[in-house]
Amino acid sequence: MKKIIKxxxxxxxxxxxxxxxxxxxxxxxxxVFGLEDNTQKGMLTLLNLVLFIVPLVCVIFSTxxxxxxxxxxxxxxxxxxxxKSIWLSLYTGLAGALALSxxxxxGIPLLLYDRSATGITLLIMGMFLSIIFVAIAMLAxxxxxxxARGIGLSIMLWLYFALVxxxxxxxxxxxxxxxxxxxxxVGVSALNPVDLARxxxxxxxxxxxLMGYTGAIFKDFFGTQQGILxxxxxxAIWATAPLLLSLRKFNRKDL
Amino acid sequence: MRPLTTxxxxxxxxxxxxxxxxxxxxxxxxxxxxxxxxxLAAQPHDTIIVxxxxxxxxxxxxTKPVSLLGKKYPVIDGEKKFENISVKxxxxxxxxxxxxxxxxxxxxxxxxxxxxxxHFVTISNNILEDCFFGIYSQYGVNCTISGNKLAAHxxxxxxxxxxxxxxxxxxxxxIGNTVSGHRDxxxxxxxxxxxxxxxxxxxxxxxxxxxxxxxxxxxxxxxxENNGAGVAVMFSNHVKMFHNYFRENWGxxxxxxxxxxxSDSYIDGNCFDRNTSGIFLEGVSRVEMYRNLxxxxxxxxxxxxxxxxxxxKENNFVSNTFDVGTNGSLVLNTFTNNYWxxxxxxxxxxxxxxxxxxxxxxMYSIIVEKNPPAMILFRSLITSLMDRSExxxxxxxxxxxxxxxxxxxxxxx
Numbered sequence: 001m002k003k004i005i006k007x008x009x010x011x012x013x014x015x016x017x018x019x020x021x022x023x024x025x026x027x028x029x030x031x032v033f034g035l036e037d038n039t040q041k042g043m044l045t046l047l048n049l050v051l052f053i054v055p056l057v058c059v060i061f062s063t064x065x066x067x068x069x070x071x072x073x074x075x076x077x078x079x080x081x082x083x084k085s086i087w088l089s090l091y092t093g094l095a096g097a098l099a100l101s102x103x104x105x106x107g108i109p110l111l112l113y114d115r116s117a118t119g120i121t122l123l124i125m126g127m128f129l130s131i132i133f134v135a136i137a138m139l140a141x142x143x144x145x146x147x148a149r150g151i152g153l154s155i156m157l158w159l160y161f162a163l164v165x166x167x168x169x170x171x172x173x174x175x176x177x178x179x180x181x182x183x184x185x186v187g188v189s190a191l192n193p194v195d196l197a198r199x200x201x202x203x204x205x206x207x208x209x210l211m212g213y214t215g216a217i218f219k220d221f222f223g224t225q226q227g228i229l230x231x232x233x234x235x236a237i238w239a240t241a242p243l244l245l246s247l248r249k250f251n252r253k254d255l
Numbered sequence: 256m257r258p259l260t261t262x263x264x265x266x267x268x269x270x271x272x273x274x275x276x277x278x279x280x281x282x283x284x285x286x287x288x289x290x291x292x293x294x295l296a297a298q299p300h301d302t303i304i305v306x307x308x309x310x311x312x313x314x315x316x317x318t319k320p321v322s323l324l325g326k327k328y329p330v331i332d333g334e335k336k337f338e339n340i341s342v343k344x345x346x347x348x349x350x351x352x353x354x355x356x357x358x359x360x361x362x363x364x365x366x367x368x369x370x371x372x373x374h375f376v377t378i379s380n381n382i383l384e385d386c387f388f389g390i391y392s393q394y395g396v397n398c399t400i401s402g403n404k405l406a407a408h409x410x411x412x413x414x415x416x417x418x419x420x421x422x423x424x425x426x427x428x429x430i431g432n433t434v435s436g437h438r439d440x441x442x443x444x445x446x447x448x449x450x451x452x453x454x455x456x457x458x459x460x461x462x463x464x465x466x467x468x469x470x471x472x473x474x475x476x477x478x479x480e481n482n483g484a485g486v487a488v489m490f491s492n493h494v495k496m497f498h499n500y501f502r503e504n505w506g507x508x509x510x511x512x513x514x515x516x517x518s519d520s521y522i523d524g525n526c527f528d529r530n531t532s533g534i535f536l537e538g539v540s541r542v543e544m545y546r547n548l549x550x551x552x553x554x555x556x557x558x559x560x561x562x563x564x565x566x567x568k569e570n571n572f573v574s575n576t577f578d579v580g581t582n583g584s585l586v587l588n589t590f591t592n593n594y595w596x597x598x599x600x601x602x603x604x605x606x607x608x609x610x611x612x613x614x615x616x617x618m619y620s621i622i623v624e625k626n627p628p629a630m631i632l633f634r635s636l637i638t639s640l641m642d643r644s645e646x647x648x649x650x651x652x653x654x655x656x657x658x659x660x661x662x663x664x665x666x667x668x
Contacts, residue, residue, distance in 0.1 A: 038573065173632075185631050210630065
């Protein structure tokens with residue numbers, strides 16, 4: 001298994017697209033901090049980067065990579081290797097490489113310019129999102145042999161998490177405006193890793209506004225040690241649950 | 256010739272005779288054991304010097320114009336039963352005491368020091384600890400309260416009085432005091448022509464400064480930090496608020512500065528830093544706000560539609576979550592020449608003023624105003640898309656709330 005991970009990791013790290021991704025992240029982060037005299041505005045741009053671009057790149061790149069390496073996977077399957085270890089090493093390789101390039105691309109400028117709690121939270125959440133969206137890509141691509149459909153599905157999933165889910169939440173907020181739904185909202189936010197990541201950063205970035213009455217409920221939950229722990233566990237579940245589902249499917253798949 | 260010399264020499268001698276009273280020493284092994292004994296023996300304009308020690312004498316009532324000077328902070332203990340000192344004479348000076356444990360009651364307002372209906376009283380450089388009310392001025396005129404440190408440690412609002420409580424007074428000078436842990440740090444009701452200068456009011460249960468029906472006053476260079484509900488200035492006119500710091504007043508009902516029914520006032524050169532709302536204005540009219548700094552607040556300014564003729568000029572808005580929030584579409588106020596760090600316009604003719612107006616009310620701030628839990632979606636893609644489309648075609652945000660001349664660079668303060 002180690003050998004396969006090493007092989008995949010090296011293959012991805014040398015991949016031109018991943019190199020370009022790292023380069024672009026680096027360039028954007030450095031420009032953002034270089035141009036803005038106000039680091040908070042820079043952080044805002046980075047937040048948008050982490051919440052939307054990083055998941056998009058992760059999910060699409062992973063899907064394409066899995067389809068492209070289907071022959072390699074078939075070759076490995078003809079060897080006496082467990083299916084589980086092949087699939088898990090594929091995941092480990094992808095997640096490791098993409099998290100690493102995120103760490104290099106955003107982490108270095110962030111640590112150079114803004115080592116605040118907001119920055120560190122942003123970095124951790126970005127890493128989590130990278131890993132989570134690789135897992136989601138694995139799930140999207142295991143279902144169908146058709147590459148176009150697989151990529152389409154993963155883009156749809158990204159769109160759902162980045163945009164549609166929030167639209168539904170906003171709709172519900174207005175439908176149930178007369179009810180005390182603040183506590184339920186805390187639970188709802190756990191259903192979307194992008195939202196959870198955003199709230200964790202928001203708690204550091206917009207603490208003054210969040211200290212309002214309803215905001216205080218979010219702060220009371222997410223701001224405490226316990227809340228941070230729970231959020232981390234939820235993020236970890238998001239990183240593993242799609243993977244385990246896809247593993248189940250892959251094990252039973254007729255190749 | 257001779258009468259003239261006599262008059263002159265008499266004039267020279269006069270201060271020696273009339274200007275100096277006696278000095279009465281109080282303390283263990285001194286002329287008087289107790290402060291009350293010294294007060295009984297004192298003539299008007301005498302000085303009583305109190306040595307270090309603890310004095311438990313119930314309620315000390317001062318009925319003569321004397322100076323009470325404490326050496327090394329002698330303790331006047333109210334034993335949680337009495338009002339420590341009641342001043343019932345003009346021109347009294349109380350300086351350098353440690354006044355602790357005044358009585359607590361829900362019927363009588365016990366205070367550490369009370370000024371009853373008097374002129375020219377000075378309360379300076381005292382330390383007041385765990386008093387119900389700290390320094391209480393009722394009908395005080397021309398009194399000075401300076402350099403005192405007041406601290407209380409109650410938990411319930413009902414069990415605590417105000418730090419410096421002024422009621423129906425005039426021409427007071429409140430200078431350089433530090434108040435913490437009281438209900439309201441400094442409380443003004445029906446106080447006129449007074450000045451509050453260089454005080455620090457922090458960690459009080461309700462307001463750092465509470466201001467009601469008090470006209471023609473000024474407060475300048477004070478620090479109000481981390482109070483339960485910030486600072487409230489209500490039902491007053493001709494108030495001048497200069498160069499104060501309002502910091503870290505957090506909570507839904509907490510405001511850096513709450514203005515309600517204020518008119519003809521000035522708010523200049525203040526700093527609002529990390530408050531849930533920097534300033535909340537309701538029913539305010541004819542107020543000029545120049546050169547203030549709004550930094551890292553949830554809302555820089557919450558301006559209700561009931562306000563009119565407010566002028567905001569040359570203020571800096573930096574790193575606020577929302578710059579301005581409002582509750583209606585009617586705008587009768589003027590925003591001009593402010594610096595907004597969220598401004599995205601351009602300056603083609605290089606006159607340092609942006610060429611397109613800035614609209615400080617974002618659509619999302621209106622949504623949050625109507626539906627507070629929506630804050631959970633703040634900074635998500637859908638909300639930024641909505642904000643963008645609103646900027647192109649304003650529908651929810653008030654059309655007239657805009658700064659036609661936004662500055663490209665912050666005002667130097």
